Amino acid sequence: MMNRWQAFALHFGISVLVFLLLLAIILVFWYPGILFSIDGGWTGLRIVIAVDLVLGPLLTLIVFKPGKPGLKFDLTCIGLFQAVCLSAGMWIVWNERPVALVLAYDTLYSLAAGDFENYGKDPALLDAFPGSFPKLLYTELPENDISADIVSIRSQFIGDPLFMQTERYRPMPAEELASVYRRQQATRAEISDATRAGLGDDCLFSRFVSPVQVGYVCLDAESRKLSGFFVDGYLQEQIEQEAESGSQ
Numbered sequence: 001m002m003n004r005w006q007a008f009a010l011h012f013g014i015s016v017l018v019f020l021l022l023l024a025i026i027l028v029f030w031y032p033g034i035l036f037s038i039d040g041g042w043t044g045l046r047i048v049i050a051v052d053l054v055l056g057p058l059l060t061l062i063v064f065k066p067g068k069p070g071l072k073f074d075l076t077c078i079g080l081f082q083a084v085c086l087s088a089g090m091w092i093v094w095n096e097r098p099v100a101l102v103l104a105y106d107t108l109y110s111l112a113a114g115d116f117e118n119y120g121k122d123p124a125l126l127d128a129f130p131g132s133f134p135k136l137l138y139t140e141l142p143e144n145d146i147s148a149d150i151v152s153i154r155s156q157f158i159g160d161p162l163f164m165q166t167e168r169y170r171p172m173p174a175e176e177l178a179s180v181y182r183r184q185q186a187t188r189a190e191i192s193d194a195t196r197a198g199l200g201d202d203c204l205f206s207r208f209v210s211p212v213q214v215g216y217v218c219l220d221a222e223s224r225k226l227s228g229f230f231v232d233g234y235l236q237e238q239i240e241q242e243a244e245s246g247s248q
Helices: 005-031 041-061 070-097 111-116 121-130 145-157 184-189 193-197 233-247
Strands: 098-104 107-113 135-139 169-171 203-209 214-220 226-231
Touching: 005 041, 098 121, 107 111, 111 121, 121 226, 184 203, 193 203, 203 226
Parallel strands: 098 135, 107 203
Antiparallel strands: 098 107, 135 169, 203 214, 214 226
8 A cells, every 4th residue: 555655756756747848848938048047937937846846745745644534535635736836837937938039229128928018019919920939029220320329219218118119020030130230249349358258150149138137148140049148247237327317
C-alpha cells in the first residue's frame, strides 16, 4: 500500500511533467528568446512554480494517510484546487505576455495587450500584421530627420506617445531591416566604450523599455530576434532625471 511519501513523490513527479509542459509553452510561444528574462516572464512563472511544484505536493503529503476515510475526496479537492490556481497563474502570465515589439524613434517597446487597452486601443488590431506574436513593428516617421525629430518631440508634449500611435505601425521590413533603425548610431554614441565594444556586427541597437526592465537591446538582423540586453549608466541617469523632473 502506498505511504504518504510515495504519494508525495508521485504527485511531485506528475507536477514536474505538467510544469515542464507549461514552461515550454511560456518559453516558446509567450516569451520567446531573452524576453523571458527581460520582460517579466520569470515573475509570472514563480506563481506557477509555487502552486505546481510546492503547494500541491505538500498538501498531498499533509493529508495522505493510508485507509483514511474520505481520502479520495481530499485528494480530489487538492487536485481541483491546484488546477484552479495553476489556471489563474497561467492566465496572469498569458495576460502580461508581450504581444508587440514596437520600434518608436530610438526605443524598442515591449507591449502587452493591457498596454493597448490602457490607451483605448484594441489589441486585436495586431492581427492585421504578418508574423507570430509578439509582432515585430515600427512606427513610420517622416523621411526627413528634422521632421522626424519634430514628430517625436510633439508626441511627448501632447501625451500621445509614438509607441502607441497605431496608425503609424508598419511591419519590420523583410530586407534592409537597418533602414528603420535611423537613430542607431546616435544611440550607440551615448553608451560606454565597454558596452559598445561588446556589440556584434549584426546588432541593430536601440533603447529598450518593458514593464520590468529599461536598458538597451540588440536585434539580430538575420534571425530577427533579440540577441542581447545591456544596462548602461547613461540611460539610467536620464530616467532618474526625468522622474525627478516629473515629481517637481
